[in-house]
Amino acid sequence: MGVNNARVLDIHYPDRNIAVLLIHNDYVAEFKQLLETKQVHFANNFDPRNGSTLKDPQYKDLTEQERTSKACEIQQQRLQRAVLHIRELVKFAVAYYFYQQKWLTKSFIDQLNNSRYGRSEDVFDMDEDIMGNFSEDTTTNVANLSSIQH
Incomplete structure (x- = not known):
């Protein structure tokens, strides 16, 4: 697709047909333009902390509030794993940004x-x-x- 892999810090898949890419700030505009030329659809309103993202049958009996709480917990675990695996040069800046957003x-x-x-x-x-x-x-x-x- 022409994506510079060095600028992709992390990829995870929080829901069906959804891929979340963590990329360097300086690459966002270029990356979006590249994906638009490839006709990739952006899910700008997607919220990985919404309980509706939980598709595993083990969560089917949870209340909406419990599902949302569980989705938040799972998303936080994803972000923690991402931070731990990001290269050292940017790891702490990403962690600080996530902390400022109250995601960590x-x-x-x-x-x-x-x-x-x-x-x-x-x-x-x-x-x-x-x-x-x-x-x-x-x-x-x-x-x-x-x-x-x-």
Whole structure:
């Protein structure tokens, strides 16, 4: 189809005839255009957390609320698996985005941070002053590097 596989971070299938692709932000417009030329239909209103997506007969006796709760649980498991298998360079950015959307729990993020840093402190809650200083330091270091190279 002409899809750049390096830009596809994850694929999963939450319902019949539905494929969900997690792709890099910078590739969305190009990817959509490519799929439109191949006449691929987009299910823009699809919600994997809706109880109607559960087709397994074991869920047939659940109430609508229980089905929705179960669908949310299953979707969260899919996202956790995706994050764990995404390459290291983008894993934490994707996890943070999912956390901001409230699709992943704080405890999962803490476990992920623990595996990365050996501690579970929240690296996403950095003080703005620290980040400002970091940004200034980086700019200074780049400027210093430029003067050294010339």
